Amino acid sequence: MWTFIHKLGSPPWFFGFSGTLVRWLLPVTVTLLLVGAVWGLLVAPPDFRQGNSYRIIYIHVPAAVVALAGYYVMAFAGAVSLIWRIKMADVTMRAAAPVGAVLTAIALVTGAIWGKPTWGAWWVWDARITSMLILLFLYLGVVALFEAYENKTAAARACAVLSLVGMVNIPIIYKSVDWWYSLHQPASIKFTGESAIDSSMLYPLLLMILAFYCLFALTLLLNMRAELLWNHRDSGWLKQLVGDI
Amino acid sequence: MYFESLAAVWHMDGHGFYVWLAYALTALPLVLMVWLPLKRIRQHWRWLQAEQRRSAAATQSTAMGSDV
Numbered sequence: 001m002w003t004f005i006h007k008l009g010s011p012p013w014f015f016g017f018s019g020t021l022v023r024w025l026l027p028v029t030v031t032l033l034l035v036g037a038v039w040g041l042l043v044a045p046p047d048f049r050q051g052n053s054y055r056i057i058y059i060h061v062p063a064a065v066v067a068l069a070g071y072y073v074m075a076f077a078g079a080v081s082l083i084w085r086i087k088m089a090d091v092t093m094r095a096a097a098p099v100g101a102v103l104t105a106i107a108l109v110t111g112a113i114w115g116k117p118t119w120g121a122w123w124v125w126d127a128r129i130t131s132m133l134i135l136l137f138l139y140l141g142v143v144a145l146f147e148a149y150e151n152k153t154a155a156a157r158a159c160a161v162l163s164l165v166g167m168v169n170i171p172i173i174y175k176s177v178d179w180w181y182s183l184h185q186p187a188s189i190k191f192t193g194e195s196a197i198d199s200s201m202l203y204p205l206l207l208m209i210l211a212f213y214c215l216f217a218l219t220l221l222l223n224m225r226a227e228l229l230w231n232h233r234d235s236g237w238l239k240q241l242v243g244d245i
Numbered sequence: 246m247y248f249e250s251l252a253a254v255w256h257m258d259g260h261g262f263y264v265w266l267a268y269a270l271t272a273l274p275l276v277l278m279v280w281l282p283l284k285r286i287r288q289h290w291r292w293l294q295a296e297q298r299r300s301a302a303a304t305q306s307t308a309m310g311s312d313v
Binding site: 059063102116229 | 254258261263268275278285
């Protein structure tokens with residue numbers, strides 16, 4: 001286990017490992033997304049109150065769930081980078097930020113589209129929507145902050161601090177439906193006990209959540225590989241790799 | 246399959262516009278999110294290959310120069 005973690009910090013090893021992983025993840029992600037989308041759009045029954053508009057759930061909820069999970073990845077990488085000064089942690093943090101931003105934006109946009117036929121409005125300043133909007137700004141803030149600094153070591157440190165401070169927002173998003181009067185319903189899927197959603201709707205939803213997790217891992221790895229290729233363009237291991245192929 | 250015809254899939258009892266708009270606005274960024282880094286990786290890789298050819302050519306020409 002420790003040797004594995006130790007290896008993750010080594011760019012040449014990571015580059016080879018992520019290359020193999022990406023070759024598997026790409027077809028798996030595409031297949032899961034397509035199967036999940038067809039299942040959710042065409043096979044699952046309509047909701048008895050919302051009709052067919054509820055089908056947006058199959059992209060809205062997975063995007064939101066993984067946007068939140070992605071923030072943990074980014075903040076954790078930021079903490080590792082601050083404490084141990086590991087370069088690979090910086091790369092991970094920076095690769096996660098744009099992915100998280102896109103997923104949060106998808107959750108907000110699909111939520112707005114779903115809100116129109118369901119609540120009668122594209123946008124309301126509901127506690128959960130507002131806290132998700134803050135999440136989007138945090139992700140974009142990390143991207144922008146890194147670009148703002150000339151000194152990239154200082155930039156990485158500032159981004160790590162920002163992402164750690166932003167962690168405060170995560171429990172607020174989770175608890176927003178319980179703490180405030182919200183248009184969002186409380187959680188329907190529970191790890192313990194009966195879920196308040198029929199299995200004919202639950203299975204495609206779980207499949208789509210899995211698909212979005214795979215997508216997050218895939219795009220994170222791709223961004224990291226692109227970054228590593230450029231950062232290590234003068235390294236011996238990379239020159240050897242290019243020469244071998 | 247829940248729907249009976251392609252038109253029903255498209256219309257979705259009046260919700261078709263919202264559902265298809267949401268899926269389209271999701272599909273586009275998802276494709277870009279995978280395609281853009283792949284493109285960047287390919288560009289960097291080509292740059293590295295070209296760089297290697299340049300340096301190989303440079304060492305060869307200096308070697309030839311020293312013969313003369």
